[in-house]
Amino acid sequence: MRIVTLIENLVYQKNLFAEHGLSFYLEGSHKKILFDTGQTSHFIHNAGVLGVDLTAIDEVVISHGHYDHTGGLYPFLKINPKAKVYIKREAFHPKYHGQGKFIGVFYDSLLDKRIVYVDQRVELDEGIFIMPNIPVKYPEDTNYGQLHVKVGDELVEDTFEDELYMAITENKKLSVISSCSHRGIINILEAARDEFDFPFDTIMGGFHIQANSEDKLKTLADYLKRISPRAIGVCHCSGVEKYAWLLQHLGQRVFYNHTGKVVWVNG
Secondary structure, eight states, rough: OEEEEEOOOOOTTTTOOOOSSOEEEEEESSOOEEEOOSTTTTTHHHHTTTOOGGGGGEEEEEOOOHHHHHHHHHHHHOOOOOOOEEEEEGGGGEETTTTTTTTOOOOOGGGGTTTTSSSOOOEEEEEEEOOOOOOOSSSGOOOOEEEEEEETEEEOOOOOOTTTEEEETTTEEEEEEEESSSTHHHHHHHHHHHHOSSSSEEEEOOOOOOOOHHHHHHHHHHHHHHHHHHEEEEGGOOOOHHHHHHHHHHHGGGEEEBOOOOOEEEO
């Protein structure tokens, strides 16, 4: 199965944009799926350069309600009249960085009759699943930082009840795409292992480890060694320095998943 990174923080190919955001294109057996929409409409331009027809997208999945994953949603809906949008209800709760900077997403009437609220596992295409449940087995793995959500008139710590990830099962292998991993990449992978009894093929996305301590990185590296995926693609909120650290400790199975990167999984 083919996955194309339509936008990410870094770019090396001419004529493509990069930004602090993330968007993936997944090409299934029967469906074409968009996972997140970056910070702006720049991913739409990139899709054209990369040969991805966004008017043919059947389904959109939103990982959580932050601007750098939802900013291109409404520009996309204006050019694609058919795609359904799969999202958790909590994604529309007002989200803030620190005590005052709004970083969330507003509901727009473009979503009317197109939105599908997710609260349980959904198989979008053969072997391609939306996974909305991420139990926090390891609280030390979470990445909440200075991120808040407004409840009534009060800002409280955002524990990302809106976060979801995608799982791909094919050829008796399991791949996981996590867009930002606020609830922790180890917690996400443990949730996937509890759902599917297959060895890991590819793990990719934003791991949100940019500010992680050395001890926390070692815990992640040890875990990844134990589950032994074939490939690990880090990007976005992972940080280039932490990518280099993982590459040093886990070897060539680690790659940076930059804008325009094409990855084949579960082959």
